[in-house]
Amino acid sequence: MKIAVIHENAEALLAGYGSLLASMASMGHAVNALAPGSGPDAAAGFEALGVEYAMYPLTPRGLTPVGDIGTLLHLKQVLYRIKPELVLSMTSKPVVYGSMAARMAWVGEKKTVFALVEGPGFAFAGGGGLKGRLLAALARPMFRAGFRSCDGVCFRSAEAETFFRELGVLQPETRTVVADEPTPEDRDRAVLAFLGMIPTD
Template structure:
């Protein structure tokens, strides 16, 4: 269970496929944005399940919760795997009420309501529901970093009955995402490969690019690859991105289905995010063999060894971000060296085969030990 089909495809489809090949009957429930056929492979059954990712209307949210009830009564699963925060919250509540045998909750970052020291009624409600849903046996929580785990333990969400597993992100296919030669250095290309959200550091990168423009206009190019997610509370508007891009120094290419080609055409990957679980974009950048500039934020910092495969700057920083980018664009040899080190890091830490194996072991343990 996840928010949307494209997230399943990019982050978890390989796990579902392997589970199906091993004999599990796999259902994937998410909103169909037109890509369900890519999920309906290897016997996987796709269910179009729509709900607001960031809605707070009580009536709408109650309907969503009842939608989970209807779905789980229809399928009667032995194990449910919830991905992204709202499915984790509502799915856990309903799985407990319906006495579903095993629950896997993937915490891939705590999201908008847990960034910027936000303390709202929405967050309080989320925490109450999580505490209720998590208080049960045979519930495994997958964390991508220690900080998210510590935060939920401090908030009292994690229960002593829960099993905790740490997995570094969703991994990367090291065969498809192989190391590619860098493109021509005639113009150095800096790639921001994200959904365009303020929490990803879009404003900070915009202002850093402004600092560098006078000196490097015509020598470097910023490429913004991702959709303007205006349905999200933290979404950057298309008008902001259109005003930023000029078709030369900065270009916004929107959502790209084939990200490998986008990575191949870049020299440096940047992500000035405020907080992540474990950003798949940086894991993929490592696999392709690209130097990285990111923040020392939760999740991001695990993808960069400082001065080895990239640089880390403080969250919200602008001048430091510009300085880090300049260190790279002014040193071609450093771009090459850090790119090579990124690939070595991916091979050591981010192999998707290890991620698949760990997930399947979790499913098996919950199923074998069912009542």
């Protein structure tokens, strides 16, 4: 199976979820990591895991309409070329634009789209000032569209799931799970089970 994992930072993806990517690759899947990177070490890190790596343009903080549209279209092109059967997006903007691009990229072919959410993210951490409220108001429909593009959403904590449900951006029928296991090994197993890649315990 072809898999695409989308993140906002290559180094952070390797540090936080390298073991998950390695597990996917060791199962015989063709894993593609899509993330902006800052140097050749990232490419070497993915290669060591048996994972293909590609960069894409992203402004990780704030809302930049022109840049964000460029990100969406670039991801759509990359996913159209790869044609993965499973897409897993992590971190705020990839959850929105990666999930939407996955739905747009190859209409009519079998695919599953998932998001992995650590917490509320930058858009909802701006405080109560005018700028923070405006950013949160603009981000709300974007997250709604991103989550609507997903077959399931994996949250790293129950608090994160509660936050987005109370925000009104998660559909009641959206399949969710909380993977709050304390070790990377247990977390990876929980995520893989949610993705349908290994049997559930």
